[in-house]
Amino acid sequence: MIAADTSYANGAVLPQGDSPELVLVPATPSERIESIRLNSKAWSGPLDLQTYIERENHLHQQRLTKGCFTCWILVDRREPEEYRTILGSCETYKKKAMLAHGGQVEDVSTHGVGSVYCRPEFRGKGYAKRMLEELSKKIDAWKMETETRKCSLFTILFSDIGKEFYAQFGWKPYTSSHFALPPIRDEAYASATTKANLPKTRTLSANDVQDSMCSETVLQKERDLLATASEKSPGPKIAIAPNFEHFEWHWAREEFYAERIFSDRELPVAKGAGEDNTGVYCAWNRNFGETPEENTLYILRWVYDEPTSPEQSEAIVKAMAAVLRRAQLEAHRWNMAKVEFWNPTPLLEKAVALLDPMAEVVHREKDSIACLRWIGAEHGLGEEVEWYLNEKYAWC
Ligand SMILES: CC(C)(COP(=O)(O)OP(=O)(O)OC[C@H]1O[C@@H](n2cnc3c(N)ncnc32)[C@H](O)[C@@H]1OP(=O)(O)O)[C@@H](O)C(=O)NCCC(=O)NCCS
Structure with missing residues (x-):
């Protein structure tokens, strides 16, 4: 079906969002660059186009994403590869995850979806909707031959356009708080920590984060907690x-x-x-926005042991x-401009109250609405799923 009233730059007529000719396909390397160029309008922030493309390529080379990443484009199947008009684009990243049910934990794979984009002049024609419909079908049929489970039972994304569109x-949508x-200055930091009698902390290097927050022991502890919760x-x-x-x-x-900055x-x-005394650790990153007000130090994740006594609880809250x-x-x-951390636990709420009761x-x-798509019901695992460790680290 061809929309009669719509034409774009080269004079061709745009297909409608429900056209049977539309397909979602992996972009070729040059089509991927073209889709980055298109979405730079929304996401390049303080970077110029060339630097933004470099950033994307750099992130693409990281261990988390290398070989696990697909750039998808919605195109008209009648157009030849490399010359296709990109009607919409998005990315998926395969990630490691844990799934607990009936007291057992499985190491599984999932996909994160990101960078859902349609260029301004093509918006409102149903391309993004079509792209997500097609993407859900692809994800459901995505066979992972080397895995114990041959398909992803769930996938995640972080919506910047509210709770309804992706639903x-x-x-x-899941809890997104x-x-x-x-920020505080050095002098205020010194007096505030002394006045409140807070324990001494140490900063963590990348290696320290690896040792104290990402060791096999810590990961196993998380598996055990999930197993216990599912019992x-x-x-x-x-x-x-x-x-x-x-x-x-x-x-x-x-x-x-x-x-660069x-x-x-x-x-x-x-x-x-x-x-170290209480075993409370956090890892953070600095996020540089388009304006200084958007600059945010995100706490990506917290690690601590659940207290077993009121005294321990008090010590952990003070350490936090x-x-x-x-x-x-x-x-x-x-x-x-600020420090932000997601989905605080009750202990973290108490820690914040110590610093600022208001x-x-x-x-x-x-x-950044955390969203999860679950197809476990079709595999006999129940209609609803709980998302644990729903913290900023999982965002990308
Ligand atoms: C969001 C986006 C991908 C939608 O693309 P599109 O092809 O115009 O979308 P469709 O035509 O398929 O669907 C339109 C629907 O999108 C939803 N939508 C679009 N922009 C939205 C926004 N900013 N907030 C909430 N919903 C939005 C609406 O539900 C709209 O429904 P309506 O037609 O009933 O009003 C596009 O506007 C875009 O690229 N925006 C900039 C980048 C971005 O924010 N991406 C999403 C990141 S999570």
């Missing part, structure tokens, strides 16, 4: 595996910007903070507060 295709704390309450539980590759990817992104400064080496203060100081040093959890309605 039509099965990506349901955060705390935002202001205690019915219904499957999933988590994106919080492996070191995620942190490397986020740091590759921050270093790419830092190198602060060319006279050393690259940021403090990648998180921790308190101390680590948060250190993050606020780091934000100041790197010109970040601080409130923000429930996002539009940006």
Whole structure:
């Protein structure tokens, strides 16, 4: 079906979103670059086009994404490869995940969906809808021959356009809340930590994060927690595996910007903070936005043991507060407008209350809405799934 009233740059007529001629296909390398060029209008931020393409290529080479990444384009099947008009584009990343049900945990694979884009002049014609319909079919049929489970039972994305659009295709919104704390200067940091009698923290290098937050022991602990949770309450539980590759990817992104924006400064080496006595650790990254107000130090993930006594609980909350203060100081040093961390647990809520009794959890309605599409019901695993470790590290 051809829309009679629509023509675009080269005079050809645009197909309708429901045309049987539309197909979703993997982009060729040059079509991928073209789709990056198109979406630069929305996402290049402070980078010029060439640097934005370099950033994308750089991220593409990281261990998290290398060989696990597909750029998809919606095109008219009648157009020849390399000359196809890109009607819409998106990306998928294969990721490691954990799935718990009935007290057992499986290491599985999932796909993250990102960069859903349609150029402004083609919007409102149903291309994005068609692309997601086609993508869900592709994902459902995606055979993973080397895996124990031959298909992904779930996929995730982070919507910047609210909770409804992706829900039509099965990506349901999950809890998407955060705390935002202001940066603090060195003097204020020193007096605030002394006054509140907070424990000493240490900053973590990339290697420290690997040792204290991503070791096989820590990952196994998360598997065990999922297994226990799935024994205690019915219904499957999933988590994106919080492996070191995620942190490397986020740091590759921050270093790419830092190198260009602060060319006279050393690259940021403090990648998180921790308190060894209680075993409270966090990893962060600096996110450089289009304007200084958008600059955010994101806490990507927290690691700590659940307390078994009120005294332990108090010590952990104080350690979390101390680590948060250190993050606020780091934000100041790197010109970040705020520190943000997602989906705080009750202990983290208490830690924030120690620092600022007036601080409130923000429930996002539009940006970075964590969404999950589950097809486990078709595999006898129940209608609903719980998402554990729903923290910023899983975003990409
Ligand atoms: C979002 C986007 C991909 C939609 O593309 P599109 O081809 O115009 O979408 P379709 O024509 O298939 O569907 C239109 C529907 O999209 C939804 N939509 C589009 N933009 C939206 C926005 N900013 N907020 C909420 N919903 C939006 C609406 O539900 C709209 O429905 P309506 O027709 O009932 O109003 C496109 O606007 C875009 O590229 N925006 C900039 C990049 C972006 O924000 N991508 C999403 C990242 S999560």
